[in-house]
Amino acid sequence: xxxxxxxxxxxxxxxxxxxxxxxxxxxxxxxxxxxxxxxxxxxxxxxxxxxxxxxxxxxxxxxxxxxxxxxxxxxxxxxxxxxxxxxxxxxxxxxxxxxxxxxxxxxxxxxxxxxxxxxxxxxxxxxxxxxxxxxxxxxxxxxxxxxxxxxxxxxxxxxxxxxxxxxxxxxxxxxxxxxxxxxxxxxxxxxxxxxxxxxxxxxxxxxxxxxxxxxxxxxxxxxxxxxxxxxxxxxxxxxxxxxxxxxxxxxxxxxxxxxxxxxxxxxxxxxxxxxxxxxxxxxxxxxxxxxxxxxxxxxxxxxxxxxxxxxxxxxxxxxxxxxxxxxxxxxxxxxxxxxxxxxx
Amino acid sequence: xxxxxxxxxxxxxxxxxxxxxxxxxxxxxxxxxxxxxxxxxxxxxxxxxxxxxxxxxxxxxxxxxxxxxxxxxxxxxxxxxxxxxxxxxxxxxxxxxxxxxxxxxxxxxxxxxxxxxxxxxxxxxxxxxxxxxxxxxxxxxxxxxxxxxxxxxxxxxxxxxxxxxxxxxxxxxxxxxxxxxxxxxxxxxxxxxxxxxxxxxxxxxxxxxxxxxxxxxxxxxxxxxxxxxxxxxxxxxxxxxxxxxxxxxxxxxxxxxxxxxxxxxxxxxxxxxxxxxxxxxxxxxxxxxxxxxxxxxxxxxxxxxxxxxxxxxxxxxxxxxxxxxxxxxxxxxxxxxxxxxxxxxxxxxxxxxxx
Numbered sequence: 102x103x104x105x106x107x108x109x110x111x112x113x114x115x116x117x118x119x120x121x122x123x124x125x126x127x128x129x130x131x132x133x134x135x136x137x138x139x140x141x142x143x144x145x146x147x148x149x150x151x152x153x154x155x156x157x158x159x160x161x162x163x164x165x166x167x168x169x170x171x172x173x174x175x176x177x178x179x180x181x182x183x184x185x186x187x188x189x190x191x192x193x194x195x196x197x198x199x200x201x202x203x204x205x206x207x208x209x210x211x212x213x214x215x216x217x218x219x220x221x222x223x224x225x226x227x228x229x230x231x232x233x234x235x236x237x238x239x240x241x242x243x244x245x246x247x248x249x250x251x252x253x254x255x256x257x258x259x260x261x262x263x264x265x266x267x268x269x270x271x272x273x274x275x276x277x278x279x280x281x282x283x284x285x286x287x288x289x290x291x292x293x294x295x296x297x298x299x300x301x302x303x304x305x306x307x308x309x310x311x312x313x314x315x316x317x318x319x320x321x322x323x324x325x326x327x328x329x330x331x332x333x334x335x336x337x338x339x340x341x342x343x344x345x346x347x348x349x350x351x352x353x354x355x356x357x358x359x360x361x362x363x364x365x366x367x368x369x370x371x372x373x374x375x376x377x378x379x380x381x382x383x384x385x386x387x388x389x390x391x392x393x394x395x396x397x398x399x400x401x402x403x404x405x406x407x408x409x410x411x412x413x414x415x416x417x418x419x420x421x422x423x424x425x426x427x428x429x430x431x432x433x434x435x436x437x438x439x440x441x442x443x444x445x
Numbered sequence: 446x447x448x449x450x451x452x453x454x455x456x457x458x459x460x461x462x463x464x465x466x467x468x469x470x471x472x473x474x475x476x477x478x479x480x481x482x483x484x485x486x487x488x489x490x491x492x493x494x495x496x497x498x499x500x501x502x503x504x505x506x507x508x509x510x511x512x513x514x515x516x517x518x519x520x521x522x523x524x525x526x527x528x529x530x531x532x533x534x535x536x537x538x539x540x541x542x543x544x545x546x547x548x549x550x551x552x553x554x555x556x557x558x559x560x561x562x563x564x565x566x567x568x569x570x571x572x573x574x575x576x577x578x579x580x581x582x583x584x585x586x587x588x589x590x591x592x593x594x595x596x597x598x599x600x601x602x603x604x605x606x607x608x609x610x611x612x613x614x615x616x617x618x619x620x621x622x623x624x625x626x627x628x629x630x631x632x633x634x635x636x637x638x639x640x641x642x643x644x645x646x647x648x649x650x651x652x653x654x655x656x657x658x659x660x661x662x663x664x665x666x667x668x669x670x671x672x673x674x675x676x677x678x679x680x681x682x683x684x685x686x687x688x689x690x691x692x693x694x695x696x697x698x699x700x701x702x703x704x705x706x707x708x709x710x711x712x713x714x715x716x717x718x719x720x721x722x723x724x725x726x727x728x729x730x731x732x733x734x735x736x737x738x739x740x741x742x743x744x745x746x747x748x749x750x751x752x753x754x755x756x757x758x759x760x761x762x763x764x765x766x767x768x769x770x771x772x773x774x775x776x777x778x779x780x781x782x783x784x785x786x787x788x789x790x791x792x793x794x795x796x797x798x799x800x
Contacts, residue, residue, distance in 0.1 A: 148688070176587075194587070236574045237578070301502070341516035
């Protein structure tokens with residue numbers, strides 16, 4: 102039996118990134134079905150092209166089209182793919198040096214088992230049909246069999262081909278690759294969705310707080326050093342670093358120390374604005390916590406106002422602060438400023 | 446340069462930490478151990494620096510919450526790095542060099558088990574052409590291991606020898622989450638996992654936290670009989686791309702070694718989360734066969750993210766404190782496939798000082 106409450110949580114964010122001219126050129130090539138490398142000052146062709154020369158540190162502007170067929174220079178088996186990888190069945194990650202390039206590209210290789218892959222193996226790009234200018238426009242690599250390789254050779258794209266430098270430098274849409282697919286403006290930005298799954302645990306002290314809430318109780322903890330009562334309880338007193346062991350049950354009445362009127366709509370908002378979000382100092386607590394003030398016009402909420410918790414029906418309770426629907430005005434005079442000024 | 450020594454060290458390592466992502470519950474007893482070792486209170490600590498990452502367990506601003514474990518009234522001088530404890534220590538060492546402070550307590554924490562660690566770490570890669578493929582840590586290490594096998598620089602047997610020695614040494618380490626040596630033959634008979642890696646070639650996912658205490662000059666001598674004086678501290682970085690560096694080498698380790706005085710090192714704690722990486726590190730550091738490597742069992746048996754590098758420095762320092770060695774090396778790595786490397790050499794000086 103774990104001592105903490107936990108729940109699955111997914112954190113997701115779409116990162117919007119500008120590419121700059123070099124990465125943009127590479128990704129534009131992928132969209133058009135060609136792989137573009139960069140020639141560095143030592144004469145090597147590197148894929149993807151580095152933005153700056155590793156030796157001279159000058160911006161790279163010498164672009165070279167390389168083949169979409171190449172040779173595996175290293176590989177590893179992926180027995181248990183994780184979410185977001187190019188293939189959702191076991192596959193190999195491989196470093197592939199494309200014909201015409203001197204440095205390998207990292208990507209997935211679709212093979213059935215580790216017995217079907219070896220260093221030195223010939224592979225080619227499996228292009229995604231719908232391409233939008235991303236590394237995932239290459240779906241993965243796949244084995245290139247001899248007959249297909251010959252066909253590729255006949256088409257003449259098996260070797261590196263230098264691209265005009267002025268074209269590279271001016272970032273103009275490219276119309277030269279006879280074998281390329283759709284042409285368009287160069288890619289200048291990409292969106293990379295990131296999603297991470299966690300099993301998120303509350304601390305033991307927070308777990309006590311939420312478990313108590315499921316029984317209709319508000320439980321905080323007192324610091325043995327300074328005597329302050331924290332709700333929700335923390336693992337250590339932030340003032341002196343002492344673990345806060347002593348449990349303290351608090352009433353569901355308190356004082357508004359400060360508040361704001363929410364007028365702005367936002368994604369996921371559950372209450373129609375305007376409404377009040379307030380810091381409420383429960384009687385006996387030394388730290389205020391955030392909750393809603395309802396059952397009163399927003400413009401009448403004030404500092405020092407006395408409030409009482411309005412609980413949801415008991416059958417709706419869980420291990421959550423939402424067991425308290427909101428706080429409502431208590432029928433008593435406002436608290437004197439002196440009683441809560443140190444908690445602002 | 447001011448003379449700075451490691452004078453305190455505490456650690457917790459476990460397979461799964463049943464607690465919050467902020468690890469405050471772990472840090473409080475760790476700090477208590479450091480206070481006990483030094484006789485200090487928190488007010489004797491001139492500078493604090495922590496290492497952690499919110500991506501590990503999905504808690505925003507976890508490093509801010511972790512400061513609760515210090516207690517910040519009166520306010521403390523505090524900083525944070527999104528790197529391993531070893532780099533938090535580097536920042537503290539620099540802070541002491543400025544003369545602003547004489548003492549520091551650095552700490553790090555991480556609850557790797559809250560997510561899928563090998564996937565989460567794809568976020569440290571180049572975000573345009575690498576992260577969208579979600580290359581996991583084990584795969585990147587596998588590519589590196591294969592490169593060395595193909596080049597004839599090491600083989601599966603050499604990797605198994607590293608694993609067997611580490612698992613055997615880990616039996617004496619109460620914090621190691623994987624332990625128990627057998628034989629090279631037995632390890633080689635186990636199935637492949639991420640070919641060419643078997644599971645024992647890969648560090649286990651580990652939760653944990655650790656703390657190191659630094660002090661300058663007499664402040665160190667006051668609290669420690671045999672301070673582990675830092676005589677070299679060096680950090681270098683290689684390119685992130687897997688395609689533009691020779692994966693069988695670690696130029697940044699060689700650079701850090703060249704900037705350090707490794708002559709006479711008796712014990713080396715190397716941060717090698719994969720068995721073949723220890724072989725690369727030993728070669729780049731030029732460690733002879735007479736150097737004892739990873740008596741703690743090393744990161745291969747217990748690798749708490751954000752602490753494991755600093756733990757190498759702490760374990761090496763302990764060899765000085767106990768008198769078992771007079772010159773030791775602690776190494777920390779960061780980034781994909783040994784991209785970044787930090788070398789910390791520590792020495793006993795009681796003989797020179799006639800103490």
